Amino acid sequence: MNDQDLRLAPEGRSDLADLRPYRAPQLDAPVKLNTNENPYPPPDSFTLELQQRLAGLNLHRYPIRDFTEVREGLASYLSTLTDRVWLANGSNEIILQLLLAYGGPERKVMTFEPTYGMHGQITRISGTRHLRARRNPDFTIHPEASIEAIQLHRPDVVFLCSPNNPTGNSNRAEEVIAICEASPALVILDEAYIEFSGRGHLRLVEECDNLVVTRSFSKSWRLAGARIGYLVAPPRIIEEVQKVRLPYHFSALSQATVLTALNHVDEIMGTIETLNFERAKMYEELSTMRGVTAFPSDANFILFRCESRPAPEVWQALLDRGILVRDFSEVPGCENCLRVSVGTHEENEKFLEALSVLLFAR
Numbered sequence: 001m002n003d004q005d006l007r008l009a010p011e012g013r014s015d016l017a018d019l020r021p022y023r024a025p026q027l028d029a030p031v032k033l034n035t036n037e038n039p040y041p042p043p044d045s046f047t048l049e050l051q052q053r054l055a056g057l058n059l060h061r062y063p064i065r066d067f068t069e070v071r072e073g074l075a076s077y078l079s080t081l082t083d084r085v086w087l088a089n090g091s092n093e094i095i096l097q098l099l100l101a102y103g104g105p106e107r108k109v110m111t112f113e114p115t116y117g118m119h120g121q122i123t124r125i126s127g128t129r130h131l132r133a134r135r136n137p138d139f140t141i142h143p144e145a146s147i148e149a150i151q152l153h154r155p156d157v158v159f160l161c162s163p164n165n166p167t168g169n170s171n172r173a174e175e176v177i178a179i180c181e182a183s184p185a186l187v188i189l190d191e192a193y194i195e196f197s198g199r200g201h202l203r204l205v206e207e208c209d210n211l212v213v214t215r216s217f218s219k220s221w222r223l224a225g226a227r228i229g230y231l232v233a234p235p236r237i238i239e240e241v242q243k244v245r246l247p248y249h250f251s252a253l254s255q256a257t258v259l260t261a262l263n264h265v266d267e268i269m270g271t272i273e274t275l276n277f278e279r280a281k282m283y284e285e286l287s288t289m290r291g292v293t294a295f296p297s298d299a300n301f302i303l304f305r306c307e308s309r310p311a312p313e314v315w316q317a318l319l320d321r322g323i324l325v326r327d328f329s330e331v332p333g334c335e336n337c338l339r340v341s342v343g344t345h346e347e348n349e350k351f352l353e354a355l356s357v358l359l360f361a362r
């Protein structure tokens with residue numbers, strides 16, 4: 001044993017002692033249906049233009065700090081104003097920046113569970129107290145009860161997620177407005193999957209001073225590996241976020257990627273129709289399988305309950321057949337549930353075939 005081994009590494013923050021790192025298994029399964037990525041790579045026309053742009057970058061210089069050209073381009077695509085748009089490395093980093101600006105010690109975040117696990121995780125990382133309100137058994141949010149909970153507990157930040165991960169259901173505009181009007185809290189509406197539902201609430205940012213909509217390039221944009229996310233919010237909120245962002249956080253590579261993607265929107269978004277068609281077929285099949293309860297989804301994934309076998313056993317048996325899905329059985333409200341991403345037609349067929357055999361369902 002050398003001196004190095006005898007020395008004890010310093011302990012981390014005591015308030016995070018029991019926090020487990022984000023660990024969706026990254027296994028090398030032939031059919032990967034566990035992280036809601038788009039199964040189709042970006043089109044060649046996009047990749048070719050990106051290669052040309054990358055070749056012209058001055059990587060020895062810091063990137064443009066406020067990425068004005070990118071914000072202008074994205075704002076024009078979204079039909080909004082440049083000073084309402086902000087980007088970061090994935091919508092997870094957008095959420096981290098929002099909670100660094102609006103959370104912290106003495107402050108509280110409210111989520112409606114079950115929902116996207118990183119909302120709670122980032123809440124803790126930012127040192128903010130996490131208040132968990134429950135959804136109804138069908139995963140909708142009870143309007144009066146949620147407003148009562150907000151008025152009673154007075155959170156500083158409220159998360160909504162539409163379509164909600166992992167349950168797939170969406171919020172109606174009236175629900176979002178009612179929650180924004182219930183208190184002065186910052187309301188973060190996570191729309192990572194919005195292009196699959198086509199029922200986004202971006203326009204409400206102009207009506208509600210306390211609303212931020214966050215979105216991702218990881219799903220419909222087919223660019224999960226590039227780590228790009230954005231928010232749309234009143235300019236005052238973006239000014240607060242700018243106080244906590246690290247200098248030059250959005251790299252020249254990321255900026256080039258967004259500018260290129262904006263030149264190929266129609267082609268990139270061309271997979272949405274196919275995936276929505278596949279989702280409808282998959283839902284129909286799951287709904288008619290014995291031993292399965294499937295929940296309707298507006299996103300590129302479906303949550304389903306295994307009624308006749310323990311979900312972790314089904315998860316493992318699917319993996320043994322080369323199919324990786326996500327196990328939600330330990331999440332309160334999702335007991336005995338698995339979530340499957342919508343993949344290519346062939347991948348979906350393999351999944352459905354394997355599941356029906358495992359559950360003796362067809």
Ligand SMILES: Cc1ncc(COP(=O)(O)O)c(C=O)c1O
Binds near residue numbers: 036215
């Ligand atoms: C609801 C929701 N929000 C945000 C994210 C994070 O996306 P990004 O890859 O943009 O960080 C995900 C990723 O799965 C998600 O499901």
